[in-house]
Amino acid sequence: PAIRIGTLSVIDGRVGVADRSRGQPFATTLTPIEFTLTDFRTAPDFQNEYRFEAATVAGERLVWSGRFSVQPLGSTGTFSVTGLKTATIESYLQNTLPFHFSSGSLDLEGGYRAAITDRMGFSVELSALKLHDIGVAPKAAANSAPWISFPEVALSQVAYAFPEQKLSIDRIDIDNAKLSVWREANGAINLLQLLPQASANAAASAAGPTPAMDISVGTIAIRAASIAAEDRTTRPAAKFALAPVTATITGYSTDAAKAIALDASLTVNGKGRAAAKGDVRLSPLTANLALDVQNVELPPLQPYVAAVSGVQLLSGQFTAKGDLAINPAPPRGQSGLRLTGNVTVANLATRDTALRQDFIKWQRLQLTGIDFRQGPDSLAIDRIRAQRPYGKVVISEDQQVNIAAVLSPPRNARTPARAQPPAPSRPMPIRIRQVTVQDGRLDFADFSIQPNFAAVIGSLGGTVTGLSSAPDTRAEVKLAGTVDSYAPVDISGQINLLSAAVFSDIAMNFRNMELTTFNPYSGKYAGYNISKGKLTTELHYKVENRALDAQHHIVLDQLEFGQATGSKDAVPLPVRLAVALLKDRDGVIDLNLPVSGSLDDPEFRLGPIIWKAFIGLLTKIVEAPFAVIGSLFGGGEDLAYVDFAPGSAMRTTENGEKLANLAKGLAERPQLRLDIPLMTLVPADDAALADVAFTDALAPLLPEVAPGGSLAPQQRLAALAQLHEQQLGMKPVYPMPPMPDA
Numbered sequence: 001p002a003i004r005i006g007t008l009s010v011i012d013g014r015v016g017v018a019d020r021s022r023g024q025p026f027a028t029t030l031t032p033i034e035f036t037l038t039d040f041r042t043a044p045d046f047q048n049e050y051r052f053e054a055a056t057v058a059g060e061r062l063v064w065s066g067r068f069s070v071q072p073l074g075s076t077g078t079f080s081v082t083g084l085k086t087a088t089i090e091s092y093l094q095n096t097l098p099f100h101f102s103s104g105s106l107d108l109e110g111g112y113r114a115a116i117t118d119r120m121g122f123s124v125e126l127s128a129l130k131l132h133d134i135g136v137a138p139k140a141a142a143n144s145a146p147w148i149s150f151p152e153v154a155l156s157q158v159a160y161a162f163p164e165q166k167l168s169i170d171r172i173d174i175d176n177a178k179l180s181v182w183r184e185a186n187g188a189i190n191l192l193q194l195l196p197q198a199s200a201n202a203a204a205s206a207a208g209p210t211p212a213m214d215i216s217v218g219t220i221a222i223r224a225a226s227i228a229a230e231d232r233t234t235r236p237a238a239k240f241a242l243a244p245v246t247a248t249i250t251g252y253s254t255d256a257a258k259a260i261a262l263d264a265s266l267t268v269n270g271k272g273r274a275a276a277k278g279d280v281r282l283s284p285l286t287a288n289l290a291l292d293v294q295n296v297e298l299p300p301l302q303p304y305v306a307a308v309s310g311v312q313l314l315s316g317q318f319t320a321k322g323d324l325a326i327n328p329a330p331p332r333g334q335s336g337l338r339l340t341g342n343v344t345v346a347n348l349a350t351r352d353t354a355l356r357q358d359f360i361k362w363q364r365l366q367l368t369g370i371d372f373r374q375g376p377d378s379l380a381i382d383r384i385r386a387q388r389p390y391g392k393v394v395i396s397e398d399q400q401v402n403i404a405a406v407l408s409p410p411r412n413a414r415t416p417a418r419a420q421p422p423a424p425s426r427p428m429p430i431r432i433r434q435v436t437v438q439d440g441r442l443d444f445a446d447f448s449i450q451p452n453f454a455a456v457i458g459s460l461g462g463t464v465t466g467l468s469s470a471p472d473t474r475a476e477v478k479l480a481g482t483v484d485s486y487a488p489v490d491i492s493g494q495i496n497l498l499s500a501a502v503f504s505d506i507a508m509n510f511r512n513m514e515l516t517t518f519n520p521y522s523g524k525y526a527g528y529n530i531s532k533g534k535l536t537t538e539l540h541y542k543v544e545n546r547a548l549d550a551q552h553h554i555v556l557d558q559l560e561f562g563q564a565t566g567s568k569d570a571v572p573l574p575v576r577l578a579v580a581l582l583k584d585r586d587g588v589i590d591l592n593l594p595v596s597g598s599l600d601d602p603e604f605r606l607g608p609i610i611w612k613a614f615i616g617l618l619t620k621i622v623e624a625p626f627a628v629i630g631s632l633f634g635g636g637e638d639l640a641y642v643d644f645a646p647g648s649a650m651r652t653t654e655n656g657e658k659l660a661n662l663a664k665g666l667a668e669r670p671q672l673r674l675d676i677p678l679m680t681l682v683p684a685d686d687a688a689l690a691d692v693a694f695t696d697a698l699a700p701l702l703p704e705v706a707p708g709g710s711l712a713p714q715q716r717l718a719a720l721a722q723l724h725e726q727q728l729g730m731k732p733v734y735p736m737p738p739m740p741d742a
Contacts, residue, residue, distance in 0.1 A: 003042045010035040015054075019092070026092045030054040030062075044071040060084045066112075073116040080109035086134065099194040100142040102135035104150075110158070119163065126158035138193045147191065151176045166214045174222045182230035182237075213254065220249040227266075234303035242266045256283030272296030272317070284328035291341065293320040298348070310406045311359060316348035322370065335373035343367040352406050355394060358443075359406060363388035369433070377428040384435045389460075395446040432467035437479065446520065453520040457481050457489060471496070477506060487513040504543040511536045515559060526561075527570030533559035549596050556582075556589040571615055578618045580671035581625050646681065647688025698723055 013033030019026040034053040041048060047067035055061045066077015086101035110126035131153040135146035157170030182190050226243030247264035258281065265275035274296065278289035298316035305311050322341015330336050345365045352359040369382025394402040440460035446453040462479035474494040481489050493506035515522075515533035522530045538553040559579060582589040642655045642662075651659070666672055701719040705711055724732045 001042065003040070005037065005040040008035075008037040008040060022092070023094050026094075028088070029057055031057070042070045045069055046071075050077075056088070058083075058085055058088065060088065074114055076111070076113045078109070078111045080107075082107050084108075098139070098196045100137045100139050102137045102142070102146045104131060104134035106131045121161075121163060123159065123161040125160075127156065129155040129158055136194060138190075140193070145180075146178075147180045147194065149178045150174060153177075164214070165212070167216075169215075169217045171218055172220045174220070175224060177222065177225040179225070179227045181227065183233055185232050187233060215252075215254045217252040218250065220247070220252060222247040231303070234307055236303055238300065238303040240300060241269050243270075257281060262289070268296050269300055278324075285326055286328060287324060287326040289324045291320065291322050291324055293318060295319055295346075298345070306353075306410070308409050310353045310408070310410065312351040312353050314349040314351055317346045319344040319346070330375075335375050335378075337374035339370070339372045341370055343370060352392070352394070352402055354405060355396075355402060357394070358390065358392055359402075360392075361388075361390040362386055365389070379428060379430045381432045383433060385438070386436070386440065387438045389437060389440045390443075391441075392443040392445070394444075395448050397447050399448045427469060430467075430469045433465070435464040435467065437461050437463075440481070449520045449524045451520050451523075453518070455484060455517055457483055458485060462491075468496070471503070474503065474505075483510060483513050484517060487511060503545075504541060506541050508539040508541075509537065515556065522561075523565040524567045524569050525571060526575045527567050528561035528564050528575065531560045531562035533557060547596075550594065552591075552593040552595070554589075554591045554593065556591075558587040559583065559589060571618065573615075573618050575618070577625070580669060583669065583671060585668045585670055645688070646684040647692055697727075 010033055012031075013035065014029065014031040015033060016029050017027065032055065034051075036051045038049050047069055049065075049067050051063075051065040053061070053063050061082045062079070063082075064077065064079040066075060066079075068075035068077075084106050086104035086106070090097055090101045106129065108126050108129040110124060110128070112122060112124045114120075114122035131150060134148075134150040134153065136148040137144055137146045152173075152175045154173045155169055155171070156173075158168070160167045180190075184190065223244075223246055225245040225247075226241070227245060229240040229242060231238040243266070245264075245266040247262070250261040250263075251258065252260050259279045260281070261278075262280055263277045265273060267273050273292075273294045275292045276289050278287065280287045280289070295317040296319075298318055299313045302313045305313055320341060320343045322339060322343075325338045327334070327336055327338075344367070345362075347363065348365065349361045350359045351357065364385075364387040366385045366387075367381055367383075368385075369380070371380040372378070392402070396402065396405075438461050440458075442457040442460065444453075444455045444457075458481060460479060460481035462477075464475055464477050464479075466473065466475045468475070473496060475496060477491055477493050477495055479491040483489055488511045489509065491506065491508045493504075495504040495506050513535040515530045515535050518535075519529050522528060534557045536555040536557070538551075540551040540553075542549045561576060561579070579589065582591070584590075642658050644650070644655065645652075662674075666674060698719060701722050702711060703715055703719075721732050724730075
């Protein structure tokens with residue numbers, strides 16, 4: 001029907017609104033209401049002007065004005081909402097809202113266009129939407145402090161179209177936001193409680209599919225935000241303060257294939273800074289980011305370190321700069337993830353929590369030219385440079401090495417349950433072009449012996465070039481330093497440090513080390529303290545295909561023992577005798593101890609084998625000292641004795657050579673004192689001596705014989721008879737000759 005109303009006005013109106021379809025009935029009152037309709041007509045396409053104003057008892061205000069037509073039914077206009085409380089929104093949405101608003105209000109203004117024909121369509125454009133003092137908390141702890149708070153959020157140029165389900169926002173500005181996030185001991189993230197639960201999602205699915213909304217945001221700007229992060233899976237919990245956080249996100253869209261530009265930075269625990277800049281695609285995840293981390297303090301990571309070791313992080317700053325590329329569908333032969341750049345860890349200091357002593361330190365560790373790739377995995381580093389590195393190795397009273405103890409998880413550490421061991425995989429290829437060490441130091445202490453032993457390798461420097469895990473590669477090692485400030489040490493050769501059991505060919509030389517340094521070991525294992533002497537060693541270890549060939553050349557110069565210690569652990573051998581046998585006339589002991597074996601042998605342990613070889617050498621020396629002298633100067637085992645003819649002291653050519661070799665050996669071993677006992681063989685020597693005495697007594701009684709002549713038997717018989725009468729005082733009685741056979 002054709003209807004015309006000149007003016008329709010409602011002044012100081014009041015409307016009660018109730019919705020009993022909610023879980024708990026919702027009710028509110030709008031008052032006062034002011035409504036004006038001017039020159040209303042039902043004529044086709046006639047635009048009727050209206051204005052509506054209303055307020056709630058909470059002070060929320062709505063202003064709505066515009067035009068509408070009856071034929072066709074449609075409307076355009078503008079509106080504004082001022083001071084709408086989040087509590088009002090929550091009281092209406094109730095359980096459909098997965099979180100609780102602890103505070104907040106919003107203001108908005110914009111325009112709309114609606115048309116109802118064969119299908120309903122409308123669009124809304126907001127020139128501004130502002131949220132004030134928004135606080136979000138979990139429903140289960142509605143009275144707790146908000147987990148998320150936004151003092152000020154401004155959205156500009158918001159447009160929504162239905163039924164297209166298209167939402168676009170030109171810009172979102174978030175200032176001074178605060179976020180409290182933590183990870184529970186079971187691994188759950190607290191913020192997930194603010195999201196719809198699975199049951200609600202299932203109910204929505206049962207009601208029918210909801211068309212996906214097309215959302216796009218031109219720019220999201222976050223300024224001066226702060227994040228309080230906590231990880232309660234560790235004891236104590238790891239805590240991080242990230243503030244201020246600044247980020248600009250450009251081009252966000254629910255179309256995951258579109259690129260998003262990211263430019264973000266944050267300050268970690270008030271000192272370090274981390275930044276990322278580049279492009280990201282969400283599905284499939286693709287990224288090209290420039291990363292920059294500056295001077296992030298390492299001690300806040302202590303709870304994680306304590307969970308896997310006995311190390312305490314005292315200081316250290318982490319700096320890194322590089323590029324991260326993620327490609328879900330890389331070209332054939334290329335990696336899906338690649339991280340390149342440089343890393344520096346400065347002023348690192350750690351402590352052994354059990355011993356309460358320094359463990360590992362360095363002034364600066366720089367890794368340059370890092371290239372890590374995933375799928376297939378590989379790691380390449382151009383150069384590692386360690387400035388003033390320090391390490392401490394300690395053997396405790398119960399003979400435990402601190403490195404193994406420190407790097408082992410504490411007994412009460414939480415360890416995640418593992419259903420089954422991971423499947424074996426190929427080791428990741430690793431290549432390091434060069435490692436440089438400058439002014440390094442290694443402290444060694446042994447508390448398992450009394451008095452305690454300590455030594456320092458200082459001024460350690462040099463290079464390791466060409467490190468690689470490939471079995472056929474060889475790294476060149478050139479290192480040098482000093483022991484206790486003055487004794488030179490150098491290490492050189494070729495080694496595959498990343499696969500050392502495959503190939504190693506390393507020589508280690510220590511020169512002019514003071515032997516008194518080793519008094520604790522000498523007193524315990526040799527039974528004597530050392531009063532003076534120096535040690536030089538040349539050690540050569542060669543491993544090929546897990547077979548070891550080790551050569552130990554040891555030179556002891558001017559070794560002198562002091563007082564006996566009475567150690568119960570001393571070897572049951574005359575050590576002084578062994579030293580005297582080994583020491584030459586210049587006071588030098590020169591030993592070679594070769595060791596060989598297979599690294600696959602579970603019983604093969606290099607240290608005990610070397611000690612066993614040394615004890616075996618001493619045992620052989622003291623059990624066969626003349627064999628040692630003979631092996632050095634000739635004569636062998638025969639030097640243990642010198643034979644003379646029975647009853648004679650005359651040297652022969654053979655025993656003369658023996659005595660000469662023995663004399664030479666004694667001259668070269670001035671500390672040896674030789675005690676020669678008189679040894680006789682009674683039957684042979686007595687017979688020989690008796691024969692000599694008989695010959696000497698008979699000779700004066702024999703007649704002289706002309707040159708070339710000989711005694712007649714009767715002459716010799718007469719002399720014998722005379723000697724018999726002289727010696728026995730009676731003439732000899734001759735036996736009767738035997739009777740001839742009949």
